[in-house]
Amino acid sequence: MTSSHLPAADPCTLVIFGASGDLTRRLLVPALRNLRESRLLPDQFAVVGFSRSAPAIDDLPAFRHVHGAFDDAAAWARLKDEVVERMHAVGSQNLLFYLATAPEQFLNICERLAEVQLLSESDNGWRRVIVEKPFGTDLRTARQLNQRLTAVMREEQIFRIDHYLGKETVQNIVVFRFGNGIFEPIWNRRYVDHVQITVAETLGVEMRGEYYDQTGALRDMVPNHLFQLLTLSAMEPPSALDAGALHAEQVKVLEAIEPLAASDCGTTTVRGQYAAGQVDDATVRGYRDEPKVDAASTTETFAAFRIAVDNWRWAGVPFYLRTGKRLRGKKSEVAIHFRQPPLALFRQASMAPPEPNQLVISIQPEEVIKLKIAAKVPGPELTASPVDLRFNYADYFGVEPQTGYETLLYDAMTGDRSLFKRADVVEAGWGVVDPIVTAWAAGSCTLETYQAGSDGPDAAAQLLTRDGRRWRPL
Numbered sequence: 001m002t003s004s005h006l007p008a009a010d011p012c013t014l015v016i017f018g019a020s021g022d023l024t025r026r027l028l029v030p031a032l033r034n035l036r037e038s039r040l041l042p043d044q045f046a047v048v049g050f051s052r053s054a055p056a057i058d059d060l061p062a063f064r065h066v067h068g069a070f071d072d073a074a075a076w077a078r079l080k081d082e083v084v085e086r087m088h089a090v091g092s093q094n095l096l097f098y099l100a101t102a103p104e105q106f107l108n109i110c111e112r113l114a115e116v117q118l119l120s121e122s123d124n125g126w127r128r129v130i131v132e133k134p135f136g137t138d139l140r141t142a143r144q145l146n147q148r149l150t151a152v153m154r155e156e157q158i159f160r161i162d163h164y165l166g167k168e169t170v171q172n173i174v175v176f177r178f179g180n181g182i183f184e185p186i187w188n189r190r191y192v193d194h195v196q197i198t199v200a201e202t203l204g205v206e207m208r209g210e211y212y213d214q215t216g217a218l219r220d221m222v223p224n225h226l227f228q229l230l231t232l233s234a235m236e237p238p239s240a241l242d243a244g245a246l247h248a249e250q251v252k253v254l255e256a257i258e259p260l261a262a263s264d265c266g267t268t269t270v271r272g273q274y275a276a277g278q279v280d281d282a283t284v285r286g287y288r289d290e291p292k293v294d295a296a297s298t299t300e301t302f303a304a305f306r307i308a309v310d311n312w313r314w315a316g317v318p319f320y321l322r323t324g325k326r327l328r329g330k331k332s333e334v335a336i337h338f339r340q341p342p343l344a345l346f347r348q349a350s351m352a353p354p355e356p357n358q359l360v361i362s363i364q365p366e367e368v369i370k371l372k373i374a375a376k377v378p379g380p381e382l383t384a385s386p387v388d389l390r391f392n393y394a395d396y397f398g399v400e401p402q403t404g405y406e407t408l409l410y411d412a413m414t415g416d417r418s419l420f421k422r423a424d425v426v427e428a429g430w431g432v433v434d435p436i437v438t439a440w441a442a443g444s445c446t447l448e449t450y451q452a453g454s455d456g457p458d459a460a461a462q463l464l465t466r467d468g469r470r471w472r473p474l
């Protein structure tokens with residue numbers, strides 16, 4: 001994040017719940033340092049941490065720590081005193097609370113904050129709460145959490161994180177789609193054959209076995225990461241580039257998705273779990289042998305499915321989504337596959353028909369935009385070969401070392417909500433995923449096994465071959 005034309009954020013005190021945790025140490029503290037170096041932190045700024053054990057944060061300016069447990073009234077009284085003292089020292093009533101804790105604690109902490117009257121805003125200061133993901137585990141729990149959070153503060157005070165796509169990437173997609181006149185006219189059912197969205201990882205569950213085994217690939221990745229890619233690539237142009245307009249368009253895409261009938265789940269969805277295999281030349285264990293994973297677990301580590309976005313732009317265009325762990329490659333991308341041009345000309349020339357055009361927006365491992373076109377292979381023979389027109393952001397603009405949390409913290413301090421999820425976006429995402437979760441739980445879709453380091457289960461390939469298509473390679 002460059003500081004060249006951005007002002008420093010509003011004066012405020014940041015309160016981190018879970019100050020001794022992994023997220024704070026690995027991501028939040030380095031992000032605060034980067035913001036300070038970029039002169040984006042205000043001069044009037046303080047940080048208060050809260051956790052049972054002491055954090056190892058010694059080089060943050062004006063850092064104070066309050067020891068205590070979330071259910072300890074005396075600790076809350078100490079926290080309030082410390083926060084009030086910091087507000088006076090900073091000279092501002094603005095308070096930003098960061099819930100860097102397990103999701104089960106979110107509600108409890110917010111209700112306590114309301115009880116000790118740290119959430120009430122006044123003309124002299126805003127109060128904002130950053131809530132980490134996951135936000136609920138299904139539509140019912142997400143709704144319940146939203147209702148209970150909005151009982152103690154306004155929706156505008158809640159900043160729900162979905163940090164998978166940085167602000168840069170979101171803006172890159174929006175600028176690419178709507179800042180270039182040549183793509184938008186063909187971005188619809190008349191020219192697009194189908195769309196593929198992939199978020200593939202080579203990593204396994206690492207140290208997250210306990211959480212992951214209760215969650216699975218579908219709930220861990222789809223309502224947030226995959227749907228963010230889906231909505232940005234399928235939405236209508238927003239009426240403005242602000243958070244409200246963007247969220248309104250994203251919700252419309254999710255609401256236009258045809259609900260999956262339980263009876264179709266066997267043919268339109270695929271669930272898989274990795275077995276031992278080779279990833280990047282290393283032998284890796286199977287999912288059931290991972291630490292803190294049930295040895296007989298039936299949790300999926302791979303999910304793929306076909307959905308229909310049933311609106312004017314996309315009627316009849318299938319969207320294929322897949323995500324999984326321990327796959328052949330690390331890749332996050334959206335690929336727009338265009339329709340085949342008429343082939344009569346090539347039949348006469350007895351050459352193999354050229355492949356249809358593909359436009360690929362790649363986010364990982366590199367931010368690249370590729371347009372696959374057909375070109376004649378030089379020589380006396382008339383043959384065509386697919387070639388890429390390729391634009392890599394790093395080649396043109398360079399990249400800065402960032403944790404991704406710099407923008408999130410800066411945006412929360414300046415009140416820009418475009419990267420944070422509104423309640424209805426979260427609920428609409430769960431609304432699509434819930435029927436699949438339910439159908440899978442009822443046993444309507446066999447759990448396939450795939451070898452670590454492969455492209456996923458064979459059934460995922462069949463999901464496309466049945467429709468006469470194939471996945472892009474991983």
Ligand SMILES: NC(=O)c1ccc[n+]([C@@H]2O[C@H](COP(=O)([O-])OP(=O)(O)OC[C@H]3O[C@@H](n4cnc5c(N)ncnc54)[C@H](OP(=O)(O)O)[C@@H]3O)[C@@H](O)[C@H]2O)c1
Nearest residue numbers: 018019020021022023051052053069070100101103132133
């Ligand atoms: N770590 C990541 O890379 C990452 C990435 C994305 C999202 N997240 C999300 O960020 C959140 C935090 O994850 P994490 O990995 O940092 O978890 P973590 O390492 O387990 O940290 C949890 C923090 O909460 C504190 N805590 C737990 N119970 C407490 C209690 N009863 N009273 C007071 N403090 C308590 C812990 O401190 P004490 O034990 O010292 O009290 C610790 O500081 C989760 O929602 C996670 O999903 C994490």
